[in-house]
Amino acid sequence: MAVVFLSTTSCKDTKKEHDNEDGHHSEQMEENGHMGDGMEDHSKMENDNMQSSDNMMAKNQHATMSSQIVGDYLELKDALVADDKDAAAKTGGRMVSALKDFDIGSFPAGQQKELKDIIEDAKEHAEHIEKSPIDHQREHFDVLSKDVIDLIAITGTDKTLYQDFCPMYNNNKGAQWLSASKEIKNPYYGSKMMTCGSVQKQIN
Amino acid sequence: MIALVGIQFMPTTRNQRDMVPKTDFMVVNNVPTEVERIITTSCYDCHSNNTEYPWYNRVQPVAWFLEGHIKEGKEELNFNEWDTYSSRRKNSKLKSIISQIEDDEMPLSSYTIIHREAKLSKEEKKIVFEWVSNLKDSL
Numbered sequence: 001m002a003v004v005f006l007s008t009t010s011c012k013d014t015k016k017e018h019d020n021e022d023g024h025h026s027e028q029m030e031e032n033g034h035m036g037d038g039m040e041d042h043s044k045m046e047n048d049n050m051q052s053s054d055n056m057m058a059k060n061q062h063a064t065m066s067s068q069i070v071g072d073y074l075e076l077k078d079a080l081v082a083d084d085k086d087a088a089a090k091t092g093g094r095m096v097s098a099l100k101d102f103d104i105g106s107f108p109a110g111q112q113k114e115l116k117d118i119i120e121d122a123k124e125h126a127e128h129i130e131k132s133p134i135d136h137q138r139e140h141f142d143v144l145s146k147d148v149i150d151l152i153a154i155t156g157t158d159k160t161l162y163q164d165f166c167p168m169y170n171n172n173k174g175a176q177w178l179s180a181s182k183e184i185k186n187p188y189y190g191s192k193m194m195t196c197g198s199v200q201k202q203i204n
Numbered sequence: 205m206i207a208l209v210g211i212q213f214m215p216t217t218r219n220q221r222d223m224v225p226k227t228d229f230m231v232v233n234n235v236p237t238e239v240e241r242i243i244t245t246s247c248y249d250c251h252s253n254n255t256e257y258p259w260y261n262r263v264q265p266v267a268w269f270l271e272g273h274i275k276e277g278k279e280e281l282n283f284n285e286w287d288t289y290s291s292r293r294k295n296s297k298l299k300s301i302i303s304q305i306e307d308d309e310m311p312l313s314s315y316t317i318i319h320r321e322a323k324l325s326k327e328e329k330k331i332v333f334e335w336v337s338n339l340k341d342s343l
Binding site for chain 2: 117118120121124125128136139143147
């Protein structure tokens with residue numbers, strides 16, 4: 001019993017360290033208080049705790065990894081808002097390299113296939129944006145937006161983003177985009193219809 | 205003149221397969237005959253593993269020109285490999301097909317200048333556009 005108690009304490013201590021690191025493990029702390037009924041359970045829990053802290057680290061890391069892509073995307077969005085074809089093309093090119101640099105290797109095997117698919121798709125659209133007139137840039141931006149939304153659903157993001165929706169684009173089928181500010185500035189129509197659209201949801 | 209004769213003997217890689225794979229666009233989708241005819245004639249030379257080689261396609265420098273475009277075209281979209289694409293990719297490809305045809309960017313004018321039969325009439329464009337749009341919406 002003494003051994004169990006001791007190791008429980010040491011486990012708690014490790015936990016506290018983790019809490020200090022990222023500050024939201026309180027639920028698990030409570031869980032931890034109830035243990036000590038058997039060594040097996042305990043070691044399993046310790047294992048789980050280790051994993052969840054690893055996951056937390058990986059999550060932050062993953063959000064940082066997508067940060068460059070999201071940053072380029074937002075710049076591209078601003079260029080389309082400003083009806084600036086050349087700036088959009090340039091940012092599209094930068095986004096191609098950011099997508100190429102994205103390493104899916106650190107993600108769990110189950111997510112890699114979809115990530116690869118998203119990255120490949122996004123890369124193709126960014127390539128087209130690099131070399132197309134503005135109407136085409138916007139068409140590709142529509143699908144690219146979907147890709148980036150799906151991407152950050154997996155990787156998470158370190159930014160606060162707004163998912164916006166323009167009901168008119170695409171022959172009234174509508175199109176989504178992401179923005180870093182709450183105010184609607186429409187990248188699909190630019191100056192023609194700057195404030196068309198609404199916020200669907202806030203991310204983070 | 206001599207140069208033109210000379211280059212006829214320079215080899216090119218042939219893009220030809222006998223078998224239509226199970227993953228082919230026409231096999232996977234229920235494509236109406238007319239749409240199939242148009243897409244096969246106008247797109248498959250560069251966007252599949254099987255190029256039709258009429259006599260002028262064997263003449264240099266036409267063969268070289270074609271070879272470069274086949275390589276690039278297949279990388280972008282290969283109808284023979286349609287079903288190997290994920291639904292995300294299919295959706296993107298269909299979107300591109302629609303906009304390329306709508307804006308007369310495909311088939312390339314440098315290609316249709318020789319392959320007159322590949323040039324899309326207004327009516328043919330409409331047929332393909334409508335059918336492909338429906339397919340995209342059904343994905």
